[in-house]
Amino acid sequence: MPLAIKLLKEAGAKGIIFATYARDGLDILEDCGSMPCVLVDFEVAQQIKQSADENTALLVKVAAARTSIGDEVFAPKISTFSSRGPSPLWPDFLKPDVAAPGSNILAAVEDSYKFFSGTSMACPHVSGVAALLKAFHPDWSPAIIKSALVTTAINDRSGLPILADGLPQKIADPFDYGGGFIDPNRAIDPGLAYDVDLEHYNSFLECFYGNSSCEI
Structure with a gap:
């Protein structure tokens, strides 16, 4: 990951779109270092790639993270790495x-x-x-x-x-x-x-x- 970021910076990249499994992967953000980084699941990543390949406009909304407390936390989730x-x-x-x-x-x-x-x-x-x-x-x-x-x-x-x-x-x-x-x-x-x-x-x-x- 550090090598990939180094190469992206040398190529003039301004940020990273990180495609990963659907999860709250906050620990991944540490690997991005000083490079702006957005996590998306593979379905969204595929839509972004298709838009780039076809040179079509794609509207993306990025909202700031927020903390939910109490009743707003509806249900826990099982992580991708949990034993099955x-x-x-x-x-x-x-x-x-x-x-x-x-x-x-x-x-x-x-x-x-x-x-x-x-x-x-x-x-x-x-x-x-x-x-x-x-x-x-x-x-x-x-x-x-x-x-x-x-x-x-x-x-x-x-x-x-x-x-x-x-x-x-x-x-x-x-x-x-x-x-x-x-x-x-x-x-x-x-x-x-x-x-x-x-x-x-x-x-x-x-x-x-x-x-x-x-x-x-």
Whole structure:
């Protein structure tokens, strides 16, 4: 990317139209450096290219970014890089389990702040919720905590469906978000949660690795 920007500047370019998957790719803007940069999805990029090839006029509106708070944030989205099910090793197991917030999180880095993305941001959120549930229910096993998170997760916000980023963008399904997005307040009192004995995991692994005496 830095080399491409250098070559564009040498060629007299005044800005970059960055075609990418439909997503909130704020981290990409860092790669643009001092060059003005606009992110568009591939459909819009194709329209721009067609207009340039045919030398026709194309009206484009670029609005300044704005911050939405509270009721204006209708629904979370599943990032393009989030894991998708079913499990490639064990298709009979429904995966993923749940989704957690963690894309483009403003994080402290080396005495400054920058946007971080990925499961490294979602993991501490769901881990923290699990720790809170354990503090609230000291007798709960890890399996019960996981079950409580899955069975109380939600798959819509403000009556709108959750979307899955990608090409094309689509309405997310359980293979995108599992049980849904975690809801800590509901997970405290799930009503129904399932426990799993450690021996059940051992039995499954013995069968998976070809132990002739396995029992499930």
